[in-house]
Amino acid sequence: MPNAHTCADCGKAAPVDTSDALLTGTKHGWRLSRETDEQGVTTARWRCPDCWAERRRELEKTIPGSGVSATALFKSVAAAMKRKDEGG
Helix, strand or coil, rough: CCCCECCCCCCEEECCCCCHHHHHCCCCCEEEEEEECCCEHHHHHEEHHHHHHHHHHHHHHCCCCCCCHHHHHHHHHHHHHHHCCCCC
């Protein structure tokens, strides 16, 4: 079944392919990442190769060598602690 994904950053349409696995492969290079907001809601976001490269550069500035955004990490930990405090 064809996909209809767009880049979360630039809005570029992903190439229509037969599966998401082919979209993330070396031929197309799109990436799917999970991000958690302040309320603890996790969403999946597609990024084109150019925007993914920029995002990786920004993440590397945050925590060199990890590829993890400190802001996203702290938000995720804060959301988990809040849920625990609320009995969740």
